[in-house]
Amino acid sequence: MIEILSPAQVDQARVTGRLVADILQAMKARVTVGTNLLEINAWAKEMIVGAGAVSCYVDYAPSFGDGPFGHYICTAVNDAVLHGRPHDYMLADGDLLTLDLAVLTGGIAADAAISFIVGDQQRPEDLAMIETTERALAAGIAAARPGAKIGDLSRAIGTVLKSDGYLINTEYGGHGIGTTMHGDPHVPNTGRPGRGYQLRPGLLLALEPWIMADTDQLVVDEDGWTLRSSTGSRTAHTEHTIAITETGAEILTLPSAH
Numbered sequence: 327m328i329e330i331l332s333p334a335q336v337d338q339a340r341v342t343g344r345l346v347a348d349i350l351q352a353m354k355a356r357v358t359v360g361t362n363l364l365e366i367n368a369w370a371k372e373m374i375v376g377a378g379a380v381s382c383y384v385d386y387a388p389s390f391g392d393g394p395f396g397h398y399i400c401t402a403v404n405d406a407v408l409h410g411r412p413h414d415y416m417l418a419d420g421d422l423l424t425l426d427l428a429v430l431t432g433g434i435a436a437d438a439a440i441s442f443i444v445g446d447q448q449r450p451e452d453l454a455m456i457e458t459t460e461r462a463l464a465a466g467i468a469a470a471r472p473g474a475k476i477g478d479l480s481r482a483i484g485t486v487l488k489s490d491g492y493l494i495n496t497e498y499g500g501h502g503i504g505t506t507m508h509g510d511p512h513v514p515n516t517g518r519p520g521r522g523y524q525l526r527p528g529l530l531l532a533l534e535p536w537i538m539a540d541t542d543q544l545v546v547d548e549d550g551w552t553l554r555s556s557t558g559s560r561t562a563h564t565e566h567t568i569a570i571t572e573t574g575a576e577i578l579t580l581p582s583a584h
Contacts, residue, residue, distance in 0.1 A: 328511055329504035330528040335434055336569050339504075339530055342379070343436040343567050343578030346427050349373045350440050351581045353399070359419045359445040363401045366425070367412040370399035374429055382428035382435055382507040392550020400426035400439075407536050407544070407561035408498055408553040420447030422456075424563045428507045435507045437532040438579035439565035452560055454490075455537060459564040462486035462515070462535035466500075467568055470533075470575035474525050480517025483535050487515060493542035498553070500533040503567055525570045530578070534565035 331339065352373065353366055374381055387394045395411065402410030402424040403417070410424065417423065426439035441456045443449075462483045469482040479500075487494055500513030511523040515535050538544075539559035547554055555561055568575045 327509060328502055328523065328529070329509055330526060331434070331504055331530060331569075332528065335504070336528060336530075338432040338434040339436060339567070339569060339578050342429060342431040342434050343438070344580070344582055345377055345379060345431060346429055346436045346438045346567070347579045347581040350425055350427055350438060353425055354440060354442055357417065357423065357444060359417060361417045361444075363403070363412040363415045363417070366401055367397050367399055370427065374398055378431070380430040382430060382437070386507070388508070395551060400424070402426070402552065402561070402563065404560055405554045405558045406547070406552050407538060407555060407563055409551045411547075411549045411551040413549065417444045419445030420449065421445070422452050422560050422562065424561070426563065426565065433505055435503050435505070436567040436579055437503055437507055437565060438567060439534060439563050441562040441564060451539070452562070455539060455560065455562040456564070458487060458490045458492065459535040459537060459562045463533055463564050463566060466533045466535070467566065467575050467577065470525060470531065470568060470570060472526055472570060472572065475520055476511050476513055476522030476525070477517040478519045479531075479533065480514050480522075481519045483533070484516025487535060487537055492537040493540075494537070495542040495544060497544065498536070500531055500565075503530045503532045527570050527572050529570040530567060531570070532565055532567045534563060536563035537561065
């Protein structure tokens, strides 16, 4: 179902979006070499519960996962790119970490993801991959306005990813969001302009370019959740929740200090 939110619901989405962004930035500032992924999950739980928010992940049990996710944040390391289930792993210098978080406040969800390098060993190819997803996300947001079609956003995102030489998987991508974390429409990371649902004010979308260094094929980890590159190559993922307004798109998942 495609949800069109009321102005009051969009106002609430702004509150949720800021919380998501603030938690992600707090996690990024706190993570160091030697941090355990389970510590990150515990920090996320503490901040979500402390804010009076509700996790979108703990009880989440879609058809593509193996039972309830059971954790408060996705932690994807190196060759993991999506749905990274926190486990007993201590981050090493140079690890490429993606944190993906979705919560509800006041009955409205927001979803965002950031990728960054842990420690000092920052490989140029990793930084370039992260920067590509950020530029692709910016292109998708710039294409989002009333009257545009989903295919216009997908084309804008895909043009950046392809121009930098990356293959694109369309099994997973952006999505509608509102009273639930995942809704219609699906927003693939490449597409044809002028196709798909026509955007209108009150629509919320989570746009999320993600790439793998040398493949477009995924494999599922033995935990039943974590999706990894089939070749073991590094990955990156960036995501914002946006609201379609009368004049364009508003990014809802910017931190308070932005």
